[in-house]
Amino acid sequence: MASVLSLEHLGKQLPTQQHTWLFSDITVDIASPEITLIMGKSGQGKSTLLRLLGLLDTADDGTIRHLGKTPTEWGPEKWRMSVSYVAQQPVMLPGSVEDNLRAVSRLHKRPFETELARTWMEAVGLGEMDWSKQAAQLSGGERQRVALVRSLLLHPTVLLLDEVTASLDTISKRATEELLVDLHRREGTTLLWITHDWEQARAVGQRIWFLAGGRLLEDSPADRFFEGPQTQEAQEFLSAHLVQKEDAPCLP
Numbered sequence: 001m002a003s004v005l006s007l008e009h010l011g012k013q014l015p016t017q018q019h020t021w022l023f024s025d026i027t028v029d030i031a032s033p034e035i036t037l038i039m040g041k042s043g044q045g046k047s048t049l050l051r052l053l054g055l056l057d058t059a060d061d062g063t064i065r066h067l068g069k070t071p072t073e074w075g076p077e078k079w080r081m082s083v084s085y086v087a088q089q090p091v092m093l094p095g096s097v098e099d100n101l102r103a104v105s106r107l108h109k110r111p112f113e114t115e116l117a118r119t120w121m122e123a124v125g126l127g128e129m130d131w132s133k134q135a136a137q138l139s140g141g142e143r144q145r146v147a148l149v150r151s152l153l154l155h156p157t158v159l160l161l162d163e164v165t166a167s168l169d170t171i172s173k174r175a176t177e178e179l180l181v182d183l184h185r186r187e188g189t190t191l192l193w194i195t196h197d198w199e200q201a202r203a204v205g206q207r208i209w210f211l212a213g214g215r216l217l218e219d220s221p222a223d224r225f226f227e228g229p230q231t232q233e234a235q236e237f238l239s240a241h242l243v244q245k246e247d248a249p250c251l252p
């Protein structure tokens with residue numbers, strides 16, 4: 001059985017400085033459905049990596065495959081239907097919330113799954129939202145969730161999640177995490193999820209990819225990563241987080 005996603009020697013140069021690699025030689029395989037969290041300091045190329053996998057940017061080296069086939073063999077449109085990128089600051093299409101939710105069915109000439117859309121909107125805490133509201137008027141957190149539901153309606157095999165809960169309050173964040181984990185359990189959706197939120201990574205991550213110094217330095221089961229990272233860079237990353245937590249002021 002072909003891997004859900006495989007990356008071979010994937011590399012990307014800095015768009016502004018040719019011959020300087022943002023990251024290189026990333027070789028890793030997701031053999032079967034799982035929840036992988038991508039962690040690392042800012043500017044390591046985590047978003048760029050997801051954008052390459054979502055075909056929103058092109059690699060300067062290496063190959064990617066989804067279910068054994070390259071993007072060329074799939075065709076970009078079919079690839080993007082199966083490997084769907086959800087941005088941290090998603091673009092809303094012109095028109096209403098409903099226009100946005102219906103975009104996928106319109107584009108791919110499929111029936112619109114009204115009940116499922118309602119169920120998912122409710123699950124992410126937007127059950128009360130008026131679908132006739134203009135999408136341009138939504139808050140950052142509302143946009144993130146509408147964009148997520150819009151992508152879920154594609155029923156992708158792989159969801160590329162770029163800090164998709166970053167603008168959410170704790171309750172909405174937990175609700176969104178639950179929906180995504182439930183989707184993974186029920187439909188076998190693979191989640192490849194960038195986060196800076198340690199609680200989230202510990203709560204939902206089955207596996208951690210740690211990016212540093214232009215390399216994929218660690219690819220570990222989540223428990224092992226949090227209990228004892230293998231590399232010094234990851235140990236420092238973990239320690240910095242623990243120090244930061246201890247130094248946090250105790251509010252009354």
Ligand SMILES: Nc1ncnc2c1ncn2[C@@H]1O[C@H](COP(=O)(O)OP(=O)(O)OP(=O)(O)O)[C@@H](O)[C@H]1O
Pocket residue numbers: 014015016022040041042043044045046047048049
């Ligand atoms: N289109 C672009 N043009 C110029 N530089 C870019 C472009 N895309 C990414 N970069 C640069 O590549 C580096 C990595 O960016 P990227 O957003 O992928 O990192 P990241 O690890 O996701 O960071 P963060 O955790 O802060 O979101 C940054 O220095 C960024 O400025």
